[in-house]
Amino acid sequence: MNDTCLEFRNLTLGYDGHAAVHHLNGAVERGSLTAVLGANGSGKSTLMKGIAGILKPLGGGCVSSARRLAYLPQLSELDRSFPARVVDLVSLGFWQQRGLFGRVTRDDKGRLSGCLDAVGLSGFEARPLDSLSGGQMQRALFARTMLQDADLILLDEPFNAVDDETMRDLLAVVAQWAGEGRTVFCVLHDHALARAHFPQALLMARKQVAWGRTEEVMTSDNLSRARSFQEAWDDTAGWCEEPRGLQRHLHGDGAGPDASVRKAAAHG
Numbered sequence: 001m002n003d004t005c006l007e008f009r010n011l012t013l014g015y016d017g018h019a020a021v022h023h024l025n026g027a028v029e030r031g032s033l034t035a036v037l038g039a040n041g042s043g044k045s046t047l048m049k050g051i052a053g054i055l056k057p058l059g060g061g062c063v064s065s066a067r068r069l070a071y072l073p074q075l076s077e078l079d080r081s082f083p084a085r086v087v088d089l090v091s092l093g094f095w096q097q098r099g100l101f102g103r104v105t106r107d108d109k110g111r112l113s114g115c116l117d118a119v120g121l122s123g124f125e126a127r128p129l130d131s132l133s134g135g136q137m138q139r140a141l142f143a144r145t146m147l148q149d150a151d152l153i154l155l156d157e158p159f160n161a162v163d164d165e166t167m168r169d170l171l172a173v174v175a176q177w178a179g180e181g182r183t184v185f186c187v188l189h190d191h192a193l194a195r196a197h198f199p200q201a202l203l204m205a206r207k208q209v210a211w212g213r214t215e216e217v218m219t220s221d222n223l224s225r226a227r228s229f230q231e232a233w234d235d236t237a238g239w240c241e242e243p244r245g246l247q248r249h250l251h252g253d254g255a256g257p258d259a260s261v262r263k264a265a266a267h268g
């Protein structure tokens with residue numbers, strides 16, 4: 001895995017025995033910047049949780065050579081009512097390096113100030129989290145991610161509901177990470193953003209539809225294959241590698257039989 005930061009080996013992820021992402025194979029190059037794209041429900045967040053180790057595979061695996069991983073979930077998954085300040089949230093970035101009760105050094109405090117400055121939040125240290133706007137909260141989360149000093153960074157829709165200025169600032173941080181040789185995997189819905197700022201793209205529809213250079217992945221043909229596969233997906237189908245070997249979820253690529261035929265096949 002010399003130049004590989006992450007490798008998917010027939011990775012299947014899901015919930016309660018139902019696959020949400022299946023049979024993913026491929027390698028993520030160290031230092032690459034990849035946009036993960038696909039319709040709602042296409043398995044993007046599930047994949048991020050699988051890489052982060054929050055979700056155990058139903059089958060296959062995900063091997064990482066990363067020294068340290070940082071995962072920034074969707075903003076909607078975070079509880080902001082917790083009585084904490086910006087400095088408390090951002091300081092959590094030290095946790096992997098210092099441990100839960102480790103002392104924060106003078107150098108650490110300098111790094112923390114530098115990260116807050118880089119995301120435009122100097123002076124916000126004592127602000128309660130529930131007083132922050134969505135964009136300010138996202139900036140604070142980026143500062144925490146910077147402090148983590150991770151070499152594999154997973155971002156789940158980090159630019160949702162942020163204004164242009166915030167997006168520009170946060171994209172600059174992402175570009176800086178890439179310049180430092182860190183590997184970034186970022187879930188996005190904005191195709192133009194992916195084309196402009198992410199050299200690599202993974203297009204998903206519960207499985208890999210296309211993966212590679214962004215301009216080669218984001219073709220109208222691939223986008224329409226992703227759409228038709230997503231529409232044909234049967235949420236109630238089980239996992240295909242059940243003990244009896246039944247093929248119970250869909251394997252088509254959107255160009256195969258129509259949805260009704262494939263749903264019937266899926267239920268065996």
Ligand SMILES: Nc1ncnc2c1ncn2[C@@H]1O[C@H](COP(=O)(O)OP(=O)(O)OP(=O)(O)O)[C@@H](O)[C@H]1O
Pocket residue numbers: 015020038039040041042043044045046047235
């Ligand atoms: N905790 C869960 N329990 C059961 N099913 C889940 C759970 N989380 C997600 N799913 C299902 O897994 C599938 C993939 O969901 P996922 O959140 O990964 O999609 P997504 O591509 O990130 O969607 P979006 O763009 O809307 O965020 C969906 O059918 C969803 O309903």
